[in-house]
Amino acid sequence: MPETATGGLAELVQDWEPPTVRTSRRVDSWPAAAFADLVDAEPPALEDGAPLPPMWHWFLLLPHPRTSEIGEDGHPADGPFLPPIPGRRRMFAGGRLQQHGSIPFGSELHSASAVTSVTPKSGRSGEMLFVTVRTELTVDGGTDVVAVEEQDIVYRSEPEGAERRAVARPDAGEPDPGGEWRLRMPTDSVLLSRFSALTYNGHRIHHDHPYTTTVEGYPDLVIHGPLLALLALELPRRHAPRDRVSGFEYRLSRPAFLPSPVVATGDRQGDEATIAVAAEGVRSSLTATVRFA
Numbered sequence: 001m002p003e004t005a006t007g008g009l010a011e012l013v014q015d016w017e018p019p020t021v022r023t024s025r026r027v028d029s030w031p032a033a034a035f036a037d038l039v040d041a042e043p044p045a046l047e048d049g050a051p052l053p054p055m056w057h058w059f060l061l062l063p064h065p066r067t068s069e070i071g072e073d074g075h076p077a078d079g080p081f082l083p084p085i086p087g088r089r090r091m092f093a094g095g096r097l098q099q100h101g102s103i104p105f106g107s108e109l110h111s112a113s114a115v116t117s118v119t120p121k122s123g124r125s126g127e128m129l130f131v132t133v134r135t136e137l138t139v140d141g142g143t144d145v146v147a148v149e150e151q152d153i154v155y156r157s158e159p160e161g162a163e164r165r166a167v168a169r170p171d172a173g174e175p176d177p178g179g180e181w182r183l184r185m186p187t188d189s190v191l192l193s194r195f196s197a198l199t200y201n202g203h204r205i206h207h208d209h210p211y212t213t214t215v216e217g218y219p220d221l222v223i224h225g226p227l228l229a230l231l232a233l234e235l236p237r238r239h240a241p242r243d244r245v246s247g248f249e250y251r252l253s254r255p256a257f258l259p260s261p262v263v264a265t266g267d268r269q270g271d272e273a274t275i276a277v278a279a280e281g282v283r284s285s286l287t288a289t290v291r292f293a
């Protein structure tokens with residue numbers, strides 16, 4: 001049983017024993033080329049042996065549940081890392097990456113993922129459960145861990161009949177944060193659908209407007225947390241291409257909604273860079289630190 005605090009939602013998950021899940025996949029260049037095109041960027045070197053950019057393993061280690069296993073929200077109704085709580089509402093809350101070595105195109109990538117903490121918290125949006133999933137990555141059957149990734153996923157419970165919360169669009173008028181590095185990306189439902197396809201993510205809040213607004217209470221389609229994190233990492237990829245990223249920490253503090261463009265800004269201080277990603281004109285959705293080796 002992972003480390004668990006006490007509380008209302010904690011009782012529902014006290015007997016939950018998520019397993020360790022292992023997967024393997026060849027590091028194919030197609031999803032990398034497709035993501036570079038999605039964000040209107042030059043692809044990295046794609047030949048066998050060239051390194052996969054940090055976090056781009058997100059396009060490779062994708063579960064593919066059967067259609068009959070998909071629940072109301074577009075995620076699987078059940079799964080190894082989904083806590084057994086009724087009316088589950090899921091959001092990506094943040095994560096960390098330590099990159100020790102290279103993941104070469106053409107290699108065989110192996111992952112071992114397990115839940116390492118389940119933490120109930122109470123916030124402005126009510127009671128929440130933070131679930132952290134830790135993934136160790138190795139390549140070609142070796143024992144050296146080339147990267148360790150942790151994802152924090154936040155869950156709320158809104159069973160049938162529960163009072164539906166409405167999430168307001170954040171106030172506009174926030175000044176542009178400036179920053180030595182900058183990227184601006186227009187967004188629309190086509191961009192989100194293509195990113196959902198690339199990550200095999202069926203969650204309706206990214207593509208189904210009536211569901212997003214009436215069932216989950218958001219003012220518009222929600223931009224994927226992983227897309228915001230990858231846009232943050234586009235800044236060092238584009239502005240410091242010769243420096244190897246060895247660490248990345250990010251936190252998603254508020255959702256970013258369509259139809260606003262997304263702006264990523266960053267400043268480098270020696271071996272670190274601080275990055276913020278926001279829907280244009282509102283407070284940051286994602287704040288991050290990148291570390292260089």
Ligand SMILES: C/C(=C\C(=O)SCCNC(=O)CCNC(=O)[C@H](O)C(C)(C)COP(=O)(O)OP(=O)(O)OC[C@H]1O[C@@H](n2cnc3c(N)ncnc32)[C@H](O)[C@@H]1OP(=O)(O)O)C(=O)O
Nearest residue numbers: 090091092093121122123124125154224225252253254255
């Ligand atoms: C893919 C995919 C899904 C998605 O992509 S969903 C879209 C991306 N994710 C988001 O947009 C989430 C944005 N964040 C939020 O909406 C809010 O931060 C959140 C998670 C609802 C919490 O907001 P609250 O206002 O309720 O929380 P408080 O600020 O009052 O804080 C209460 C305690 O919680 C801790 N906390 C808050 N946010 C985070 C976070 N992101 N990570 C870790 N911890 C967080 C905060 O520190 C407080 O803790 P204390 O110990 O001090 O009580 C897909 O499904 O696959």
